[in-house]
Amino acid sequence: MIKRRAYEEITIAHGVTLRPSLRAATVLEERYGLPNLFRALDDLSLTIISEIILVSFSSGNQNAAAFLSSLRGRPLLPFFLSVRAPLAELVSMLTPAPDPKAKHKPTTGKPVTWSEVFAALYERATGWLGWTPEQAWNATPTEIDRAYRAHLGKLKAINGGTDDDKESDPEQAERNVAAGLDPEFDRAGLHALKGMGKKA
Known part of the structure; x- marks a missing residue:
């Protein structure tokens, strides 16, 4: 299990900073579903990996689009290998971290999405x-x-x-x-x- 950082933010290639904001979580869950994000990282899906970067880029979509455009015409495997682990960490941060002080109690209500x-x-x-x-x-x-x-x-x-x-x-x-x-x-x-x- 990935240990959660106190301040949830990651940096990928070229100093690009990504943040697992509520906006990013909502958009990515709506478009792909959270389990599919992890699967896309394993499958090296350029479409979904690009989307994760676009919606999580802390400086805005224009800068993220420029960053992704810079990858055109270059071998993608080194890029995939460099971003897969940090993006998996980012995706895990799209859900609230467990409260270490909370007492575990069995859930009795209906499951929520x-x-x-x-x-x-x-x-x-x-x-x-x-x-x-x-x-x-x-x-x-x-x-x-x-x-x-x-x-x-x-x-x-x-x-x-x-x-x-x-x-x-x-x-x-x-x-x-x-x-x-x-x-x-x-x-x-x-x-x-x-x-x-x-x-x-």
Whole structure:
């Protein structure tokens, strides 16, 4: 498994810097699907490798297009061999890094697609964190996820929560906010209390 960098950015040939932004993740997932990106690197697909570079180029598409144009008429194998490993690292960074502090708990809900995950990250960045759309698109999925978790931790601290409290469920917190409730409001607990009152 590839170790994730603290600051998610890679450099390929000729000092070209690539960043696994939410924009890049969303575009590449929509066009190819994340598993196919790894397969394209193994298959040395010039089309998909070029697309990964184009959408991840931190200085913009024009510079990326100029870089790729400079490869015309030259042997491609040395290029493929030099970019395959760093691009595999970049593709792995298109998904949020696991939170080392999070407690593992079994998933009980229905599986979500990566496009749904990326849409939720955009909503959290612009809705919860107050970032501009441009800031959200330029941030990496990991940056958004960590900032969002820190924001929930801040709300927990403001509302008197402790580390011993039950871990926050981000989806429930979002439903609470949509309903005009405190993000940490325990709706299930309230229903349980109401049920006990009816039995009494």
